[in-house]
Amino acid sequence: MAEATRMEKYTGPYAAQQERYYRLFGGAKARKKDLMAAPRNPAEIPAALVRSAEVLAGGWGHALPVKRGETMRIVNTHGTPGVSVLVYNAADPSERFNAGDTMKVQWSARITRGAGLFSDMGRVLASITDDTYGHHDALSGGSTPGSNAERYGDASLRSTFGNFVLLAAKHGLDKRDIPPCITFFAPVGVDGEGRLGWQGEGPKSGDYVDLRAELDILVFVSNAPHPYAPGPYAPKDIELLVWKSPPPAPDDLCRTASEEAIRGFENNARYLAARGEE
16 A cells, blocks of 8 residues: 555644554665665674684574674584574663564564664664575574473473573673573474474574674574474584674665664663763
Protein backbone atom coordinates (compact mmCIF):
# COMPACT_ATOMS: atom_id res chain seq x y z
CA MET A 1 0.00 0.00 0.00
CA ALA A 2 1.47 3.37 -0.99
CA GLU A 3 2.24 5.91 1.71
CA ALA A 4 -0.21 8.40 0.23
CA THR A 5 -2.97 5.79 0.39
CA ARG A 6 -2.17 5.06 4.02
CA MET A 7 -2.34 8.74 4.90
CA GLU A 8 -5.69 9.08 3.17
CA LYS A 9 -7.02 5.99 4.92
CA TYR A 10 -5.96 6.92 8.44
CA THR A 11 -7.88 10.07 9.23
CA GLY A 12 -9.29 9.24 12.67
CA PRO A 13 -8.01 10.22 16.13
CA TYR A 14 -4.91 8.01 15.75
CA ALA A 15 -4.01 9.07 12.21
CA ALA A 16 -0.78 10.79 13.32
CA GLN A 17 0.42 7.70 15.20
CA GLN A 18 -0.44 5.42 12.29
CA GLU A 19 1.30 7.69 9.81
CA ARG A 20 4.40 7.71 12.01
CA TYR A 21 4.32 3.91 12.31
CA TYR A 22 4.32 3.39 8.56
CA ARG A 23 6.90 6.11 8.00
CA LEU A 24 9.33 4.44 10.40
CA PHE A 25 8.57 0.99 8.99
CA GLY A 26 9.10 2.19 5.42
CA GLY A 27 12.31 3.98 6.34
CA ALA A 28 13.75 0.86 7.96
CA LYS A 29 13.00 -1.22 4.87
CA ALA A 30 14.48 1.38 2.52
CA ARG A 31 17.66 1.59 4.60
CA LYS A 32 18.48 -2.10 4.15
CA LYS A 33 19.95 -1.52 0.67
CA ASP A 34 22.29 1.14 2.08
CA LEU A 35 23.38 -1.21 4.85
CA MET A 36 24.27 -3.98 2.44
CA ALA A 37 26.34 -1.57 0.31
CA ALA A 38 28.35 -0.20 3.25
CA PRO A 39 32.06 -1.11 3.59
CA ARG A 40 32.80 -4.38 5.34
CA ASN A 41 35.34 -5.23 8.01
CA PRO A 42 38.54 -6.97 6.88
CA ALA A 43 38.16 -10.71 6.48
CA GLU A 44 41.57 -11.15 8.10
CA ILE A 45 42.17 -9.00 11.17
CA PRO A 46 45.76 -7.66 11.38
CA ALA A 47 47.58 -9.33 14.25
CA ALA A 48 48.53 -5.97 15.75
CA LEU A 49 44.84 -5.20 16.35
CA VAL A 50 43.97 -8.50 18.04
CA ARG A 51 43.77 -8.30 21.85
CA SER A 52 42.78 -11.93 22.40
CA ALA A 53 42.12 -15.04 20.37
CA GLU A 54 40.56 -18.08 22.03
CA VAL A 55 39.12 -21.39 20.92
CA LEU A 56 35.83 -22.44 22.52
CA ALA A 57 35.30 -26.18 22.42
CA GLY A 58 32.07 -27.66 21.15
CA GLY A 59 29.36 -27.81 23.82
CA TRP A 60 31.05 -25.38 26.21
CA GLY A 61 30.49 -21.78 27.27
CA HIS A 62 32.75 -18.82 27.86
CA ALA A 63 32.50 -15.22 29.11
CA LEU A 64 34.49 -12.37 27.61
CA PRO A 65 34.74 -8.73 28.68
CA VAL A 66 34.78 -6.45 25.66
CA LYS A 67 35.64 -2.75 26.02
CA ARG A 68 33.74 0.01 24.23
CA GLY A 69 35.34 0.40 20.82
CA GLU A 70 36.51 -3.20 20.62
CA THR A 71 34.89 -5.81 18.40
CA MET A 72 34.35 -9.47 19.18
CA ARG A 73 34.38 -11.74 16.14
CA ILE A 74 32.67 -15.12 16.45
CA VAL A 75 34.23 -17.40 13.85
CA ASN A 76 32.18 -20.50 13.14
CA THR A 77 35.25 -22.49 12.26
CA HIS A 78 33.47 -25.74 11.35
CA GLY A 79 29.93 -24.63 10.54
CA THR A 80 28.36 -25.50 13.90
CA PRO A 81 24.56 -24.97 13.74
CA GLY A 82 24.13 -22.22 16.29
CA VAL A 83 26.22 -20.15 18.71
CA SER A 84 24.15 -18.47 21.44
CA VAL A 85 25.05 -15.12 22.96
CA LEU A 86 23.97 -12.91 25.85
CA VAL A 87 25.29 -9.38 26.36
CA TYR A 88 25.42 -7.49 29.69
CA ASN A 89 26.44 -3.96 30.61
CA ALA A 90 29.72 -4.69 32.41
CA ALA A 91 29.20 -1.77 34.80
CA ASP A 92 25.68 -2.88 35.73
CA PRO A 93 24.71 -6.42 34.66
CA SER A 94 21.07 -5.73 35.52
CA GLU A 95 21.09 -4.07 32.09
CA ARG A 96 21.26 -6.82 29.52
CA PHE A 97 20.27 -7.82 25.99
CA ASN A 98 16.54 -7.63 25.39
CA ALA A 99 15.48 -9.77 22.42
CA GLY A 100 11.98 -8.32 22.20
CA ASP A 101 13.09 -4.70 22.10
CA THR A 102 15.91 -5.52 19.68
CA MET A 103 13.47 -6.94 17.15
CA LYS A 104 10.66 -4.48 17.80
CA VAL A 105 12.55 -1.23 17.37
CA GLN A 106 14.35 -2.49 14.25
CA TRP A 107 11.22 -3.81 12.53
CA SER A 108 12.62 -7.27 11.96
CA ALA A 109 13.09 -10.63 13.63
CA ARG A 110 16.06 -11.26 11.34
CA ILE A 111 18.86 -9.49 13.18
CA THR A 112 21.90 -9.12 10.96
CA ARG A 113 24.53 -6.65 9.72
CA GLY A 114 23.67 -3.07 10.62
CA ALA A 115 21.53 -4.00 13.62
CA GLY A 116 22.10 -3.10 17.24
CA LEU A 117 21.61 -5.35 20.24
CA PHE A 118 19.39 -3.25 22.52
CA SER A 119 18.92 -3.42 26.25
CA ASP A 120 15.60 -2.76 27.95
CA MET A 121 17.01 0.65 28.90
CA GLY A 122 16.79 1.79 25.29
CA ARG A 123 20.56 1.70 24.87
CA VAL A 124 22.69 -0.17 22.33
CA LEU A 125 25.02 -2.65 24.01
CA ALA A 126 26.64 -3.89 20.80
CA SER A 127 26.32 -3.49 17.04
CA ILE A 128 26.62 -6.10 14.32
CA THR A 129 29.16 -4.44 12.06
CA ASP A 130 29.76 -7.43 9.81
CA ASP A 131 28.11 -10.76 9.16
CA THR A 132 28.95 -13.30 6.47
CA TYR A 133 25.95 -15.54 7.16
CA GLY A 134 23.01 -13.19 7.64
CA HIS A 135 20.40 -15.40 9.31
CA HIS A 136 20.21 -15.53 13.09
CA ASP A 137 17.51 -16.33 15.62
CA ALA A 138 16.27 -14.11 18.44
CA LEU A 139 12.91 -15.87 18.79
CA SER A 140 13.50 -19.43 19.98
CA GLY A 141 16.13 -19.13 22.69
CA GLY A 142 18.94 -21.60 23.21
CA SER A 143 18.96 -25.28 24.04
CA THR A 144 17.97 -26.63 27.47
CA PRO A 145 18.23 -30.05 29.13
CA GLY A 146 14.59 -30.54 28.15
CA SER A 147 15.15 -29.70 24.49
CA ASN A 148 18.23 -31.97 24.42
CA ALA A 149 16.16 -34.81 25.89
CA GLU A 150 13.46 -34.29 23.26
CA ARG A 151 15.84 -33.75 20.35
CA TYR A 152 18.65 -36.19 21.17
CA GLY A 153 17.21 -38.40 23.91
CA ASP A 154 19.81 -37.24 26.42
CA ALA A 155 19.18 -34.44 28.92
CA SER A 156 22.75 -34.69 30.23
CA LEU A 157 24.26 -33.19 27.06
CA ARG A 158 25.65 -29.71 27.54
CA SER A 159 23.06 -27.05 26.75
CA THR A 160 23.02 -23.31 26.27
CA PHE A 161 20.90 -22.76 29.37
CA GLY A 162 23.26 -24.90 31.43
CA ASN A 163 26.27 -23.01 30.08
CA PHE A 164 24.67 -19.66 30.86
CA VAL A 165 23.80 -20.76 34.42
CA LEU A 166 27.45 -21.67 35.04
CA LEU A 167 28.73 -18.43 33.52
CA ALA A 168 26.23 -16.39 35.51
CA ALA A 169 27.34 -18.01 38.77
CA LYS A 170 30.96 -17.13 38.01
CA HIS A 171 29.99 -13.46 37.67
CA GLY A 172 27.78 -13.03 40.72
CA LEU A 173 24.53 -13.70 38.86
CA ASP A 174 22.06 -16.58 38.83
CA LYS A 175 19.47 -18.14 36.53
CA ARG A 176 17.07 -15.25 37.14
CA ASP A 177 19.59 -13.06 35.31
CA ILE A 178 19.45 -15.13 32.11
CA PRO A 179 17.09 -13.53 29.58
CA PRO A 180 16.21 -14.94 26.13
CA CYS A 181 19.36 -15.03 24.02
CA ILE A 182 20.23 -14.50 20.38
CA THR A 183 21.60 -17.52 18.53
CA PHE A 184 23.85 -16.73 15.60
CA PHE A 185 24.16 -19.03 12.57
CA ALA A 186 20.63 -20.35 13.07
CA PRO A 187 18.26 -19.99 10.08
CA VAL A 188 15.01 -20.20 12.02
CA GLY A 189 11.77 -19.12 10.34
CA VAL A 190 8.02 -19.49 10.64
CA ASP A 191 6.08 -21.92 8.45
CA GLY A 192 2.54 -21.60 7.10
CA GLU A 193 1.13 -23.01 10.33
CA GLY A 194 2.91 -20.39 12.43
CA ARG A 195 5.47 -22.88 13.78
CA LEU A 196 9.12 -22.03 14.25
CA GLY A 197 11.61 -24.31 12.56
CA TRP A 198 14.99 -24.63 10.86
CA GLN A 199 14.77 -23.28 7.31
CA GLY A 200 17.48 -23.45 4.69
CA GLU A 201 21.13 -24.39 4.90
CA GLY A 202 23.18 -23.84 8.00
CA PRO A 203 26.44 -21.88 8.16
CA LYS A 204 29.56 -22.72 6.22
CA SER A 205 32.93 -23.29 7.83
CA GLY A 206 34.54 -19.90 8.43
CA ASP A 207 31.37 -17.81 8.59
CA TYR A 208 31.67 -15.04 11.17
CA VAL A 209 29.80 -12.27 12.96
CA ASP A 210 31.39 -9.07 14.29
CA LEU A 211 29.92 -7.50 17.45
CA ARG A 212 31.26 -4.03 18.23
CA ALA A 213 30.89 -3.02 21.88
CA GLU A 214 29.04 0.29 22.24
CA LEU A 215 29.45 0.21 26.03
CA ASP A 216 31.84 -1.83 28.15
CA ILE A 217 30.12 -5.21 27.99
CA LEU A 218 30.32 -8.75 29.29
CA VAL A 219 29.48 -11.35 26.66
CA PHE A 220 28.34 -14.90 27.42
CA VAL A 221 28.89 -17.34 24.55
CA SER A 222 27.45 -20.86 24.42
CA ASN A 223 28.77 -23.20 21.75
CA ALA A 224 25.86 -25.65 21.88
CA PRO A 225 23.61 -26.46 18.89
CA HIS A 226 20.34 -24.61 18.42
CA PRO A 227 17.34 -26.68 19.61
CA TYR A 228 15.99 -26.86 16.02
CA ALA A 229 19.34 -27.72 14.43
CA PRO A 230 19.19 -30.80 12.19
CA GLY A 231 21.49 -33.79 12.59
CA PRO A 232 23.16 -35.34 15.64
CA TYR A 233 24.54 -33.48 18.63
CA ALA A 234 28.02 -32.71 17.34
CA PRO A 235 29.15 -29.13 18.13
CA LYS A 236 32.64 -28.25 16.92
CA ASP A 237 35.21 -25.69 18.06
CA ILE A 238 34.63 -22.01 17.33
CA GLU A 239 37.07 -19.10 17.59
CA LEU A 240 36.52 -15.88 19.52
CA LEU A 241 38.63 -12.86 18.55
CA VAL A 242 38.59 -9.52 20.34
CA TRP A 243 40.14 -6.77 18.25
CA LYS A 244 40.52 -2.99 18.31
CA SER A 245 38.16 -1.79 15.60
CA PRO A 246 38.29 1.71 14.07
CA PRO A 247 36.16 4.49 15.60
CA PRO A 248 32.70 4.73 14.03
CA ALA A 249 32.42 7.24 11.19
CA PRO A 250 29.67 9.91 11.28
CA ASP A 251 27.69 7.86 8.77
CA ASP A 252 28.36 4.53 10.50
CA LEU A 253 25.87 1.97 9.18
CA CYS A 254 24.74 0.84 12.64
CA ARG A 255 24.41 4.29 14.17
CA THR A 256 22.35 5.69 11.30
CA ALA A 257 20.29 2.61 10.40
CA SER A 258 16.98 4.06 11.62
CA GLU A 259 15.45 6.75 13.80
CA GLU A 260 15.27 4.16 16.56
CA ALA A 261 19.00 3.39 16.25
CA ILE A 262 19.83 7.09 16.39
CA ARG A 263 17.81 7.45 19.58
CA GLY A 264 19.51 4.39 21.06
CA PHE A 265 22.94 5.93 20.53
CA GLU A 266 21.73 9.26 21.90
CA ASN A 267 20.73 7.33 25.03
CA ASN A 268 24.21 5.81 25.10
CA ALA A 269 25.79 9.26 24.86
CA ARG A 270 23.73 10.59 27.77
CA TYR A 271 24.58 7.55 29.87
CA LEU A 272 28.31 7.82 29.15
CA ALA A 273 28.31 11.56 29.84
CA ALA A 274 26.66 10.97 33.21
CA ARG A 275 29.43 8.50 34.03
CA GLY A 276 32.15 10.87 32.81
CA GLU A 277 33.07 8.52 29.96
CA GLU A 278 32.37 10.64 26.90
